[in-house]
Amino acid sequence: GQQVMQIPQYQHVQEGEDFTTYCNSSTTLSNIQWYKQRPGGHPVFLIQLVKSGEVKKQKRLTFQFGEAKKNSSLHITATQTTDVGTYFCAVRYFGNEKLTFGTGTRLTIIP
Amino acid sequence: NAGVTQTPKFRVLKTGQSMTLLCAQDMNHEYMYWYRQDPGMGLRLIHYSVGEGTTAKGEVPDGYNVSRLKKQNFLLGLESAAPSQTSVYFCASGRIQGTETQYFGPGTRLLVL
Numbered sequence: 344g345q346q347v348m349q350i351p352q353y354q355h356v357q358e359g360e361d362f363t364t365y366c367n368s369s370t371t372l373s374n375i376q377w378y379k380q381r382p383g384g385h386p387v388f389l390i391q392l393v394k395s396g397e398v399k400k401q402k403r404l405t406f407q408f409g410e411a412k413k414n415s416s417l418h419i420t421a422t423q424t425t426d427v428g429t430y431f432c433a434v435r436y437f438g439n440e441k442l443t444f445g446t447g448t449r450l451t452i453i454p
Numbered sequence: 455n456a457g458v459t460q461t462p463k464f465r466v467l468k469t470g471q472s473m474t475l476l477c478a479q480d481m482n483h484e485y486m487y488w489y490r491q492d493p494g495m496g497l498r499l500i501h502y503s504v505g506e507g508t509t510a511k512g513e514v515p516d517g518y519n520v521s522r523l524k525k526q527n528f529l530l531g532l533e534s535a536a537p538s539q540t541s542v543y544f545c546a547s548g549r550i551q552g553t554e555t556q557y558f559g560p561g562t563r564l565l566v567l
Binding site: 349384441 | 496546559561
């Protein structure tokens with residue numbers, strides 16, 4: 344079946360360091376969304392990418408969609424304690440409009 | 455607006471017992487979803503609904519049933535709970551399918567002994 348690989352599974356960084364999580368698919372994607380889940384909370388939508396090579400920014404967060412629409416990344420510059428949580432990518436394949444979630448990357452910040 | 459609400463927040467069941475989880479949304483969304491979240495496995499789709507009176511199977515439907523009698527409510531039923539169904543259950547809703555954002559409820563923690 345179609346698989347969504349998200350790496351790394353865990354990331355521990357010092358406050359102020361950068362963080363990146365990657366989402367990879369073996370199949371070309373229709374679009375991709377990113378969600379953040381705080382500890383004990385529920386997933387919250389961050390952004391959606393649709394176009395090949397698309398780059399979007401939200402303050403310290405930068406989202407990229409690969410040229411082949413098979414991979415995506417989320418980069419956080421100068422992490423803060425408020426960035427703690429698990430970041431999920433959620434993908435849609437052509438002809439299958441349901442979201443398939445990646446396994447997530449759990450980010451912890453060392454103050 | 456309350457958004458998406460879930461009842462109950464936490465429940466302990468014995469093996470073989472039954473229960474119903476209730477999801478309600480006040481955003482007039484057509485689409486509703488039930489996910490389960492287990493450590494290291496992300497969110498997996500159990501069942502979903504594209505409108506009132508319709509339901510469809512997701513990735514892991516076995517052992518669960520759903521009903522969407524009213525547009526704003528989506529019920530998830532466990533007829534005979536098993537320890538493997540210990541999980542956190544999230545309900546979500548969306549306006550249209552294909553590109554829409556999904557809005558999640560706060561979750562229900564279920565422990566089956």
